[in-house]
Amino acid sequence: MIPAQFDYARANTLDEALNLLAQNEDAKILAGGHSLIPAMKLRLTQPPLLVDIGRIKDLSYIREEDGQIRIGAMTTHYQIESSDLLKAICPLLPECASHIGDMQVRNKGTIGGSLAHSDPAADWPAAILALNAELVAVSKNGERTIKADNFFVDLLTTALEPGEILREIRLNKNGTHQAYVKMPHPASGFAVVGVAANLIVNGSNECQSASIGITGVSSKAYRASAVESALNGASLNEGTIQGAAAHATDGEDVNGDLFASADYRRHLAEVFTRRAIQAAAIGAAK
Amino acid sequence: MKIEGIYQIHAPRERVFNAIIDPEVLQRCIPGCESLERTGEDEYAAIMKAGVGPVKGTFKGNVHLREMRPPEHYELSVNGKGGPGFVKGAAIFDLEQVDASTMIKYSGEMQVGGIIAGVGQRMIEAAAKMTAGKFFAGLERELGGWADPQLPISTP
Numbered sequence: 001m002i003p004a005q006f007d008y009a010r011a012n013t014l015d016e017a018l019n020l021l022a023q024n025e026d027a028k029i030l031a032g033g034h035s036l037i038p039a040m041k042l043r044l045t046q047p048p049l050l051v052d053i054g055r056i057k058d059l060s061y062i063r064e065e066d067g068q069i070r071i072g073a074m075t076t077h078y079q080i081e082s083s084d085l086l087k088a089i090c091p092l093l094p095e096c097a098s099h100i101g102d103m104q105v106r107n108k109g110t111i112g113g114s115l116a117h118s119d120p121a122a123d124w125p126a127a128i129l130a131l132n133a134e135l136v137a138v139s140k141n142g143e144r145t146i147k148a149d150n151f152f153v154d155l156l157t158t159a160l161e162p163g164e165i166l167r168e169i170r171l172n173k174n175g176t177h178q179a180y181v182k183m184p185h186p187a188s189g190f191a192v193v194g195v196a197a198n199l200i201v202n203g204s205n206e207c208q209s210a211s212i213g214i215t216g217v218s219s220k221a222y223r224a225s226a227v228e229s230a231l232n233g234a235s236l237n238e239g240t241i242q243g244a245a246a247h248a249t250d251g252e253d254v255n256g257d258l259f260a261s262a263d264y265r266r267h268l269a270e271v272f273t274r275r276a277i278q279a280a281a282i283g284a285a286k
Numbered sequence: 287m288k289i290e291g292i293y294q295i296h297a298p299r300e301r302v303f304n305a306i307i308d309p310e311v312l313q314r315c316i317p318g319c320e321s322l323e324r325t326g327e328d329e330y331a332a333i334m335k336a337g338v339g340p341v342k343g344t345f346k347g348n349v350h351l352r353e354m355r356p357p358e359h360y361e362l363s364v365n366g367k368g369g370p371g372f373v374k375g376a377a378i379f380d381l382e383q384v385d386a387s388t389m390i391k392y393s394g395e396m397q398v399g400g401i402i403a404g405v406g407q408r409m410i411e412a413a414a415k416m417t418a419g420k421f422f423a424g425l426e427r428e429l430g431g432w433a434d435p436q437l438p439i440s441t442p
Contacts, residue, residue: 028340036340042401044370045340118339120412155412156339190408219412253415257408 003040010052014059014165018140020051021163027051029165031074031113034105059167060110062086071169073112081106090171092178092198096127099182101189112166115151118158118220120255121190125152125221127180129213130196133171139164155219177201179279181272183216185259191216192260193268195224195248197280199231205281207231210244212276217269218252226250227273236281245274289377289414290393293422296430299383302390303357305429306379315424317417328352334366338413341406343370357381371400390422 008030011017021027028036028047031054039045053059059074062083069090071080080086081097100106100114100123114124115135128135133148137160151159160166175198182194196213210231215221226247234240248269256262295302305311309330313322318335325331328351335344347366354360363376377394398410406413 039340042405044401044406045342047340120409155409155416156341185408219416255408255412257411259408 001041001043003037004043004046006040006047007049008052009049010055012055014053014056014138014167017051017053017056017165018138018163020049021165022140024049025162029053029113029116031116032076032109033113034101034109035113035117035119053165059112064089064173068170068172071111073115073166073168074110075112077101077106077109077111077114078103080111089173089176090131090178091176092127092131092174092180092196095178096123096180096196099123099180099184099191099194111169115169116158116160116166118152118156119190120155120219120221121185121192121194121216122221123180123182123191123194123215126191126194126196126213126215128169129221129223130178130198130211131171131174131213132211133169135166136168136170137161137164138167143167145170149223152220152222157220174198175200175283177280177283179276181276181279183268183272193217193265193272195269195272195276197273197276199236199277199280199283201236201281201283204235205237206233206235207281208233210277212248212273214248214269214273217249217254217265219255222252224248224250224273227277231277236277241274241277241281245270245277248273287396287398287411287414288394289396289411289418291391291418293390293392294384295388295390295422295426296386297388298386299357299381299388301429302388302425303360303381305425306390307351307354307360311425311428315421315428317420317424322349328354332366334368336368336417338409338416341370341402343368345373347373370406371398371402373398392418 009020027049030050030052059072061072063070077097077100081094086093114122128148135146135151146159177199180196183192185192194215198211200208210228212224212227214224227244230244249266254262254266309322313319320333322330322332330349332347345366345368350363352361359380361378366373375396380391382389
């Protein structure tokens with residue numbers, strides 16, 4: 001199918017984009033388009049107006065600033081995957097990016113677009129949660145910063161208000177005991193289960209703090225706080241890791257579909273959480 | 287697919303039962319329901335703008351109420367068709383009074399077809415739970431008057 005009829009406008013600045021959005025409450029931002037256009041082609045979504053932000057200057061960057069890592073919302077998955085800076089100081093980000101879609105998708109898709117869309121099986125949300133990132137959103141009323149823990153609200157629903165555009169992702173530098181592991185759907189490549197682990201490990205192999213982000217399991221990505229509590233202060237060995245991973249889906253409404261029943265997904269979540277922690281515990285940039 | 291759960295509404299059972307068979311209350315509580323009109327004895331025609339996030343569509347359908355045993359039990363069947371696909375379902379509601387609250391136990395079977403069932407199949411269960419949650423939260427706001435409606439107590 002081809003999309004339903006729509007208007008197209010190209011914004012040269014963020015202000016222009018915000019004004020265009022304000023004119024039409026059903027307008028959608030066009031970033032990389034690799035979540036939006038397929039949905040439009042199936043007519044699952046029929047925005048009357050697309051506001052293309054692809055030519056706005058300085059929305060695509062990866063830099064260290066004020067002790068933080070800051071990534072522009074229009075940075076592509078490939079740019080993150082291939083960033084030498086990130087491979088050195090935040091390997092979770094390039095590792096997560098390398099699992100997204102395929103090469104063509106990674107060349108066009110953007111981290112901001114993916115996060116704003118919040119597919120329940122997307123890879124970025126798990127990493128963003130595990131890194132305790134902050135998301136900067138801009139609107140006609142100014143800017144605000146949303147913590148990752150508050151950003152993913154429900155199925156395909158984020159904390160972004162209508163008329164808000166995600167501008168930047170910020171995070172503090174963590175260690176390098178990080179990993180992202182994923183069980184991809186064999187056809188679509190989406191995460192049946194995806195787990196991002198971000199650990200602070202001391203010289204005696206003790207876990208001082210753990211952040212675990214899980215995607216594909218529920219209606220949105222979530223922090224596996226029960227796993228984190230079990231790891232905090234624990235000596236990292238097979239027994240403690242297995243014990244912690246067993247809590248991967250505690251308190252979560254686990255999704256079931258034709259490919260994986262809720263029970264199977266629960267089991268997969270445990271297995272992949274264990275693998276993510278093990279990989280993160282080995283640590284160091286690859 | 288099966289949807290089941292229990293929801294607590296902070297209102298007495300008779301009030302809750304009368305509310306869930308009142309088309310005006312239902313129209314306010316069903317997410318995206320634009321109109322709900324009586325077309326016969328225990329039959330209603332509905333127009334709903336349903337959707338999750340950017341995925342939206344207009345569905346036209348009918349709702350049929352059956353086996354009414356006020357204030358404890360009733361059943362409904364629903365049939366809707368729209369751009370993204372069609373929905374056919376039936377659900378059973380049992381109401382129990384516990385102190386000053388009503389526990390609504392619901393159990394239903396739903397069939398979804400069309401485009402959403404094809405490409406959207408992996409999200410259907412989550413979307414159904416979200417819609418049911420919004421409906422009961424809406425009902426709680428109508429009746430219970432509590433600022434923070436409780437989330438469903440259990441959904442298998």
